[in-house]
Amino acid sequence: MSFLFLGFLTGLTLIFAIGPQNVFVIEQGLKKQYIFLVCLVCALSDLILIFLGIFLFNYFSTYFNNVVELILNILLIIFLSFFIYGKIKEIFKFKSLEFKNNVVAQSSFNIFIKTLGFTYLNPHVYSDTVFFLGNFSKSFNIENKVYFGIGASIASFLFFFSLGYLSKIFSDKLNNKSFWKYINIFIIIFMSGIVFYIIRDIIY
Secondary structure (H helix, E strand, O other): OHHHHHHHHHHHHHHOOOOHHHHHHHHHHHHOOOHHHHHHHHHHHHHHHHHHHHHHHHHHHHHOOHHHHHHHHHHHHHHHHHHHHHHHHHHHHOOOOOOOOOOOOOOHHHHHHHHHHHHHOOHHHHHHHHHHHHHHOOOOOHHHHHHHHHHHHHHHHHHHHHHHHHOOOOHHHHOOHHHHHHHHHHHHHHHHHHHHHHHHHHHO
């Protein structure tokens, strides 16, 4: 159960980064347009990519030696260091976001294609799900990998549906510098703890 919670918390801290995909979900929420479809596509895509990453790195850890695992750990530390650095910069350079809430008639198919584009053409989706979550969970046993993946997937479903359906209510907060400052501080602390955990794992 602890790996389920770890997956949930890790997935949530990753997905809180505001990018094109999240902005698109917020805008659809403000427009009250195909919210369920957009949130479902985003969440299901995360689930697929999360488990792809987990079992991809499970293959690496099963068929490759400790040198490869060390290289992957070093790459993971580098990735996290840049991630944390980016969050620190966001705290000091954050600019209020502007969301487009003008409603333009669009078909569900058009929105579906747009959602796929914002999801699968976004490199951060792959770095967060396939690389980070897969790499971080590579030393877990298969049962814990599944729990970890389920936890991260639950975080995605909860986040996207909350973001979509509550975006109108919390539109002022979502565009507020102080709100995202505290979110980013939490993410920095949590991710720094993971870096410490990985370094300790390498040393010992």
